[in-house]
Amino acid sequence: MKxxxxxxxxxxxxxxxxxxxxxRQGRIPLTRRGDICTFDRLSLERWARxxxxxxxxxxxxxSDGKRPPAESLLGALDQGGVHYAIAGQSVAAVIQAxxxxxxxxAPEIKPELAARLIERExxxxxxxxxxxxxxxxxxxxxxxxxxxxxAACYLxxxxxxxxxxxxxxxxxxxxxxxxxxxxxQLLSRLSFCLRDKAFVAFLHxxxxxxxxxxxxxxxxxxxxxxxxxxx
Numbered sequence: 514m515k516x517x518x519x520x521x522x523x524x525x526x527x528x529x530x531x532x533x534x535x536x537r538q539g540r541i542p543l544t545r546r547g548d549i550c551t552f553d554r555l556s557l558e559r560w561a562r563x564x565x566x567x568x569x570x571x572x573x574x575x576s577d578g579k580r581p582p583a584e585s586l587l588g589a590l591d592q593g594g595v596h597y598a599i600a601g602q603s604v605a606a607v608i609q610a611x612x613x614x615x616x617x618x619a620p621e622i623k624p625e626l627a628a629r630l631i632e633r634e635x636x637x638x639x640x641x642x643x644x645x646x647x648x649x650x651x652x653x654x655x656x657x658x659x660x661x662x663x664a665a666c667y668l669x670x671x672x673x674x675x676x677x678x679x680x681x682x683x684x685x686x687x688x689x690x691x692x693x694x695x696x697x698q699l700l701s702r703l704s705f706c707l708r709d710k711a712f713v714a715f716l717h718x719x720x721x722x723x724x725x726x727x728x729x730x731x732x733x734x735x736x737x738x739x740x741x742x743x744x
Contacts, residue, residue: 526567562619567659586663586702587730592617593664593687595722600669605631608648611666611687617658618689626656630687640676643713647703649688649696658691661699667719684716705739706732 522529535541542560561568596614601607612618612627629650633639640646650656664687671681686703690696706712712732720728 524568525561558616559619562617562659565659586699586706586733587726589661589663589688589699590665590726590729592660592662593689595665595667595725597667597719598669599666599685601672602670604634604672604674607666607668607672607685608634611648611664611685614666615662615664615687617660617662617664622656626650626689629656634674638675638677640674640680640682641704641707642676642678642680643707644671644680644683645686645707645713645716646674646676646682646684647686647688647700649690649700653690653693653696656689658689661688661690661695663688663699663703665725702733702736705736 522532525532532541542557558568594614594616596611599607599610599614601610608630609627612623612630615623615626618626630648633651634648636651638646639648664685666685666687668683668685671683674682676682688696688699688703690699706729709732712728715728716725
């Protein structure tokens with residue numbers, strides 16, 4: 514992906530001069546050709562996390578030119594992504610496989626995250642019914658996340674999560690938050706969506722990422738209207 518330096522500076526929320534200096538010093542994973550920088554997005558995201566920097570490029574913006582707020586479902590999904598064919602025959606196996614797909618989590622803390630998600634499932638199932646589970650750690654602050662994320666993970670084979678309705682789970686929404694407050698806010702919005710039968714049926718169709726994103730945005734607007742928080 515090629516972006517001008519101004520756009521990279523905006524993505525990292527840093528002055529252009531600092532980006533140019535880091536490029537000259539070889540401190541940032543970019544190569545410069547004139548005024549165009551070529552970089553691998555995943556490498557830059559990983560580098561930003563390691564240096565405790567925010568990273569959000571303009572291609573993460575909505576069609577109206579505005580970024581969805583991090584506390585929104587849409588913003589969280591943009592961070593976590595949509596993943597398919599998550600392999601595994603048990604709760605632990607699919608959670609570990611799902612965590613491996615996450616780009617918002619640094620590789621060195623993935624084992625700890627997977628262990629904490631599995632620990633949470635052993636205490637109480639996050640299977641909400643209708644084939645959907647929402648794995649999340651007990652104490653979100655301990656992960657030191659700088660932004661919220663929700664990863665939609667479609668399982669290759671449905672797995673028994675000991676959900677109340679007894680249905681095996683085929684879709685995980687892995688929810689990670691920087692605080693309990695953000696966690697509860699996102700969980701409330703997601704729960705609203707999952708109470709809608711039409712939305713659940715839509716999820717069962719394993720939609721493409723863009724379609725899921727658009728549908729989630731529409732559902733979130735309904736939540737805002739029902740909660741009286743829309744402008």
